[in-house]
Amino acid sequence: MIEFDDDRYEEAGFADDEHGAEEAPAEAATRRRRAVRIGVAVVCGGMLAVGGVGAYNVANAIRGGSGGGGAQPVQPAAATATRAPTAQEAETAAKGFLDAWAKQDFAAAAALTDRQDLATGALATFQRTLNPEEFTLTPTGAAAAPAGQPGRTAVGFHARLRFDGVDRAWEYDGSLGVVRTDEGRTAVHWEPGVIHPSLAAGGSIDVRTVDALPGRLVDRNGKPFDESSPVKAMLAGVKTGGAGTGTPGRAVVLVRGSAQPAEQLFALTDPGAAEFKVTLDAELQRAADAALKEQTGGGGAGSVVAVEPSTGHVLAMASAPAGAFNRALGGGIAPGSTMKVVTGAALLEAGLRPDSPAPCRDTATSPRVWHNDERGDHLGYTLADDFAHSCNTAFIEQGLAKLQPGTLAKVASEQFGLGLEWHTGLLSFDARIPAPGNRDEQAAEYIGQGSVRMNTLLMASVAATVQSGTFRQPVVVDGVADRATAPGRLPAGVASDLRAMMAKTVREGTARTPMAGIGGQVGAKTGTAEVDGKNPNSWFIAYRGDLAVAVEVEGAGHGAEAAGRAAAQILRVGNNG
Incomplete structure (x- = not known):
């Protein structure tokens, strides 16, 4: 599971970009270094029971461990608020990033962002958590740039993931903000929403076990009771001894903390419900x-x-x-x-x-x-x-x-x-x-x-x-x-x-x-x-x-x-x- 902490700026002592030009290069680089925690979170909410996949710890990579693809983290190159990339420049940068990501070359994909230190581990974690059998990313052309964020050109994309044993694909649309860095390089601006738009508001994506549905009440012959039958209410407190417990499902979910129920994004396997049989006819x-x-x-x-x-x-x-x-x-x-x-x-x-x-x-x-x-x-x-x-x-x-x-x-x-x-x-x-x-x-x-x-x-x-x-x-x-x-x-x-x-x-x-x-x-x-x-x-x-x-x-x-x-x-x- 991947989890983003939006307090990284204060933690690293990072100052606004407008002060960077007045500092020595080493000081500027130090101020631009942002500490980000991307780790494993185990949260149980709503009907989604604990069953997530152990996630890759990107924080370890930031501190010198190996990242996805074996690349070592580099110092970030911050984006400037100068001229935004042209549509052609943005689409070229976005396509290169999406192609590398889809091929699971996370180091190459991260190198095409303005935060390689964050992107490498986050992309690898997403891949390892979901483990799709097939992953395609397709640019969809220019998209509306976010309000209040000058210097960006937005490019849309369509993601399609197929999973082993699942007869349908998970598909969603996202958007990349492309910027020009201080170095004059056109790059994808890294932020949590790059992976999935729901992460823009914080949270994490995981694969969880979904509780089984209650057993469907049937009579001794397997026939359901009339919906209007008062006996259904009379049987509400029946002691089943474990009878009628269905099979759990699995789903890709969005988790935003222990106080909120996890939101299901895509069902990998639907929960089943066993027939709960009583002696009634x-x-x-x-x-x-x-x-x-x-x-x-x-x-x-x-x-x-x-x-x-x-x-x-x-x-x-x-x-x-x-x-x-x-x-x-x-x-x-x-x-x-x-x-x-x-x-x-x-x-x-x-x-x-x-x-x-x-x-x-x-x-x-x-x-x-x-x-x-x-x-x-x-x-x-x-x-x-x-x-x-x-x-x-x-x-x-x-x-x-x-x-x-x-x-x-x-x-x-x-x-x-x-x-x-x-x-x-x-x-x-x-x-x-x-x-x-x-x-x-x-x-x-x-x-x-x-x-x-x-x-x-x-x-x-x-x-x-x-x-x-x-x-x-x-x-x-x-x-x-x-x-x-x-x-x-x-x-x-x-x-x-x-x-x-x-x-x-x-x-x-x-x-x-x-x-x-x-x-x-x-x-x-x-x-x-x-x-x-x-x-x-x-x-x-x-x-x-x-x-x-x-x-x-x-x-x-x-x-x-x-x-x-x-x-x-x-x-x-x-x-x-």
């Missing part, structure tokens, strides 16, 4: 976005998560309102009766069967009085009937009779992975099922109320665990380290019984209406969660084949309505990846 994501927007009215709150049971891959996630808090992964709200899937697993492990008698009474006491959405007694119900029709009172009575305080949290953790520390690739809320302090709190937990806190990511995983029989912690980026693993898995009999009860809920229970017409291996559970006396939140979890979905819509009432409609819309698209 672009088609399913569009369906999730549309379904949630429709069911929240475009302004309400809610969330959706779709998971692939066989892998734990998150295939879609949506949160409303868009741009707000990501409640799909970060929310912590009561899941309502969707929690009966976990309570049902605990009761089955405690010895009940789907066909075990479990009367659905109009009310139950803990001593708090509990009731169902549909009033009345159904004393002939079995556990499967209670599940399909979401009977609160039966689950509370059976839970209080068959389960110990804390059993629900243990089953949730060991079989469903709930309450463990999940590492999905994004920040997420871990399930909360605190130890109940009394029988009222214990009863509330069995139906997903009280202090139980979940979100759609967690409950989609519950549905996925039932479908596959194995907990696989959901992830947004495949290969995430420290993925949580449940201590055990669903016992085969429990998993089979839960699938049967969720299928019954689709055929003849509370999920019948939204799931109508959806075939294959299906199962579902509705939930209606009462929160702070407000209109209940609508919850729905379901699976169809290798696709599990959870939806919640704030204040939308029964689970079979808003949440159920959104879930069914996504399940109809299916997992076609």
Whole structure:
């Protein structure tokens, strides 16, 4: 890299030319000697990372080292402010300089300037820094002389540099000021702008590494997401583990100090961007976005998560309102009766069967009085009937009779992975099922109320665990380290019984209406969660084949309505990846 210091005049004690005629030749020569620092500068600015080529130190040449072409520096011959060279004289001098420079005969080129001591090393440094495969310099005729600089005749030139492996040339136009020296010689006036016009204002030219572009976000099939999709903002904080890092580029740059970003003059190689692949499916994501927007009215709150049971891959996630808090992964709200899937697993492990008698009474006491959405007694119900029709009172009575305080949290953790520390690739809320302090709190937990806190990511995983029989912690980026693993898995009999009860809920229970017409291996559970006396939140979890979905819509009432409609819309698209 070449760097010029404009304070050279004061450093060398150089006086104005008008005093030179009154001094002895030796004194005049001494005053005309200008100390110039041309060295290596390492500067990092903007997107341009440190990667420059080590530059030739011209200051060393000035102090007696070898210069480009092996020439030794000579004393400068200062230009006079007398008659400017004619156009013909200027063009002849300029052509000789440009020809020698293009041939890399830097000593010969420098000898045609008024500052051979500076020009030799600077030209050599430029060549060594850029190392072009081909370098041509062509005079372009008379140019406008700079204002306020008498005694100069300007000649334009066109530079063209080609580089190995680069399919295009770097081309730029410059200008040379030709002067008549004290010796009466016509010479190119040396200044930084001779090499490149951008150097006229100071700075240096270098070859630098250009940072790679961020990885292009694509789905599991390599397809880009819709530009308008809110999921792109939701994925902004995803932990890639190094995935999606593209290849850096290289460029010729102008550097003007550490406080300013380097300016790219010519790209030698463009930076590349690797495809940053997430587990989401672009088609399913569009369906999730549309379904949630429709069911929240475009302004309400809610969330959706779709998971692939066989892998734990998150295939879609949506949160409303868009741009707000990501409640799909970060929310912590009561899941309502969707929690009966976990309570049902605990009761089955405690010895009940789907066909075990479990009367659905109009009310139950803990001593708090509990009731169902549909009033009345159904004393002939079995556990499967209670599940399909979401009977609160039966689950509370059976839970209080068959389960110990804390059993629900243990089953949730060991079989469903709930309450463990999940590492999905994004920040997420871990399930909360605190130890109940009394029988009222214990009863509330069995139906997903009280202090139980979940979100759609967690409950989609519950549905996925039932479908596959194995907990696989959901992830947004495949290969995430420290993925949580449940201590055990669903016992085969429990998993089979839960699938049967969720299928019954689709055929003849509370999920019948939204799931109508959806075939294959299906199962579902509705939930209606009462929160702070407000209109209940609508919850729905379901699976169809290798696709599990959870939806919640704030204040939308029964689970079979808003949440159920959104879930069914996504399940109809299916997992076609």
